[in-house]
Amino acid sequence: MRLIIIGAGFAGMYAALSAARLRDIQGVSPEELEIALVAPEPTLVVRPRLYEQKPETLTAPLLDVLNAIDVVYVQGSAESIDTKSRVVQVATAKGTRKTLSYDRLVVATGSRLFRPNIPGLAEHGFSVDQLDDAIALDRHLHSLPDRPAMNGRDTVVVAGGGFTGIEAATEMPARLRKILGKDAKPRVIIVDRNSAIAPDMGEGPRPVIEEALRKIGVETRLGAGVASLDKSGVTLSNGEHIETETVIWAAGIRAAPLTQQIPAERDNFGRLLVDRDLRVPGVAGVFATGDAARAACDDVGNYALMSCQHATRMGAFAGNNAAAELLGVPTKPYHQKGYVTCLDLGEAGALFTVGWERQVKMVGDVGKKTKQEINTVWIYPPKAERAAALASADPERVTDVTGFF
Numbered sequence: 001m002r003l004i005i006i007g008a009g010f011a012g013m014y015a016a017l018s019a020a021r022l023r024d025i026q027g028v029s030p031e032e033l034e035i036a037l038v039a040p041e042p043t044l045v046v047r048p049r050l051y052e053q054k055p056e057t058l059t060a061p062l063l064d065v066l067n068a069i070d071v072v073y074v075q076g077s078a079e080s081i082d083t084k085s086r087v088v089q090v091a092t093a094k095g096t097r098k099t100l101s102y103d104r105l106v107v108a109t110g111s112r113l114f115r116p117n118i119p120g121l122a123e124h125g126f127s128v129d130q131l132d133d134a135i136a137l138d139r140h141l142h143s144l145p146d147r148p149a150m151n152g153r154d155t156v157v158v159a160g161g162g163f164t165g166i167e168a169a170t171e172m173p174a175r176l177r178k179i180l181g182k183d184a185k186p187r188v189i190i191v192d193r194n195s196a197i198a199p200d201m202g203e204g205p206r207p208v209i210e211e212a213l214r215k216i217g218v219e220t221r222l223g224a225g226v227a228s229l230d231k232s233g234v235t236l237s238n239g240e241h242i243e244t245e246t247v248i249w250a251a252g253i254r255a256a257p258l259t260q261q262i263p264a265e266r267d268n269f270g271r272l273l274v275d276r277d278l279r280v281p282g283v284a285g286v287f288a289t290g291d292a293a294r295a296a297c298d299d300v301g302n303y304a305l306m307s308c309q310h311a312t313r314m315g316a317f318a319g320n321n322a323a324a325e326l327l328g329v330p331t332k333p334y335h336q337k338g339y340v341t342c343l344d345l346g347e348a349g350a351l352f353t354v355g356w357e358r359q360v361k362m363v364g365d366v367g368k369k370t371k372q373e374i375n376t377v378w379i380y381p382p383k384a385e386r387a388a389a390l391a392s393a394d395p396e397r398v399t400d401v402t403g404f405f
C-alpha cells in the first residue's frame with residue numbers, strides 16, 4: 001500500500017508525521033504501508049517569515065526527520081494526477097519523470113500569490129510570497145545604495161493592506177535604514193482598495209494597527225487600487241503617481257495550480273472543498289489539506305483560513321485519516337476551536353488577538369515576544385528523533401491553542 005503526500009509545507013510535513021504516527025501505533029511496517037512525500041526540496045520554507053530580512057535563512061531541513069520516521073522523500077514537482085488510475089507524475093529539476101501509483105493521496109500543495117493582469121506588475125512588482133520572491137526583493141533592496149538617491153529610491157510601496165502587506169510594510173523602515181544608513185529617511189506607503197486598513201481584522205484591532213503605522217511613519221493610500229507600474233513608479237486608480245523603485249505586491253492568494261487537476265468543486269480561492277475528514281468528495285482516495293483545501297473548523301460556520309495555524313493542524317488530520325483508511329481504523333473529523341492571530345508591526349511591536357472576533361490580548365513589546373516565539377520555535381519542524389517527532393503529530397494536539405490563552 002502507498003500513501004502519497006504532495007507538498008512539504010506546514011500541511012504536508014504534518015500529514016507525513018501523523019500518517020507515520022498512526023502506522024507506528026498500529027504496528028504496521030514501512031514495507032506494508034509506504035508513506036512518500038513529494039516536493040521540489042526536502043525543506044520547509046517558513047513562509048510566515050518571508051517579510052523579514054535574510055530570507056535565504058528562512059528554511060528548515062526535513063530530510064533527517066523524514067528518515068527518522070521512515071517517510072520516503074521523492075524529489076520533484078507533481079505535474080499531473082490521474083485520479084481514475086490513481087497515478088501521480090513527478091518531474092525532477094533535471095527533466096526526468098517518475099510515475100508513482102497511490103492508494104491514498106494527500107494534496108498539500110499550498111498557495112501562491114495571485115498577480116492580476118495589471119500593466120507592469122509582472123516586470124516591476126516584487127513580493128514576499130515564495131522563497132525566491134523574498135530573496136529577489138532582498139537583493140533588490142541591497143542594490144538600492146548603488147543607485148542615485150532620487151526618483152523615489154528610498155520609497156517602498158506595498159500593494160495590499162491585509163496581514164502580509166502590513167507585516168512587509170511595518171518591517172520595512174528599519175530594514176531600509178539598515179541598508180541605506182541610519183540617517184536615511186525611507187518612505188513606506190501601503191495602498192489598498194478598501195477604505196480601511198486590515199479589512200479582515202475588524203474594529204477591535206484596527207486602532208492598534210493604525211497607531212503602529214503612525215508611530216513608525218508608514219503612510220497609507222486607502223480607497224485606491226494600483227492601476228499600473230513602470231520604471232518610474234506606480235500609478236493609482238485615482239491618478240496619483242508615486243515615484244518608487246520598489247513595489248511589493250501583497251494582495252490576493254490562490255491555491256497552487258495542481259488542485260485544478262482534481263475533478264472536484266473549488267471555492268473562489270481555488271481551494272478544494274473537503275468533508276470533515278478532509279476527503280475530497282466524489283474523488284476516491286484523495287484528501288486535500290492546508291491552503292489547498294476549504295474545510296469547516298467547527299459546527300458554527302467557521303472555515304479554516306489560509307494560515308499556517310490551520311494548515312499545520314489540517315495536515316495532521318489529513319495524514320492521519322488517509323492512513324486510517326488504509327489501516328482499517330476510524331478516521332478523526334477535523335476540528336479546530338482555538339484561533340489566534342499574531343501580526344508583526346515592525347518597530348511598533350506586534351498585535352496578538354484571540355478568537356474569531358479577534359479580541360486584542362497583547363500589543364507592543366509583549367506581543368512581539370510572542371510573535372518571535374511563534375516565528376522561531378512553534379512553527380519549525382520537530383527534531384529528527386523518531387518518538388518525539390511522531391508524538392508531536394497527534395492530530396488532537398497539533399496547534400491546539402485553546403489551552404494557551
Ligand SMILES: Cc1cc2nc3c(=O)[nH]c(=O)nc-3n(C[C@H](O)[C@H](O)[C@H](O)COP(=O)(O)OP(=O)(O)OC[C@H]3O[C@@H](n4cnc5c(N)ncnc54)[C@H](O)[C@@H]3O)c2cc1C
Pocket residue numbers: 006007008009010011012038039040041046047048049050051076077078079108109110111128129130163164167256258289290291292306307308309310311342343
Ligand atoms: C509573508 C507571509 C506571512 C504570513 N504570515 C502568517 C502568519 O503570521 N500566520 C499564519 O498562520 N500564516 C501566515 N502566512 C500564511 C502561511 O504561510 C500559509 O498559510 C502556509 O504556508 C500554508 O501551508 P501549506 O502547507 O498549506 O502550504 P505551503 O506552505 O505553501 O507549502 C506548499 C508546499 O507544496 C509544495 N508544492 C506546491 N506545488 C507542488 C507540486 N506540484 N508538486 C510538489 N510540491 C508542490 C511547495 O513546494 C511547498 O513545499 C503567511 C504567508 C506569507 C507569504
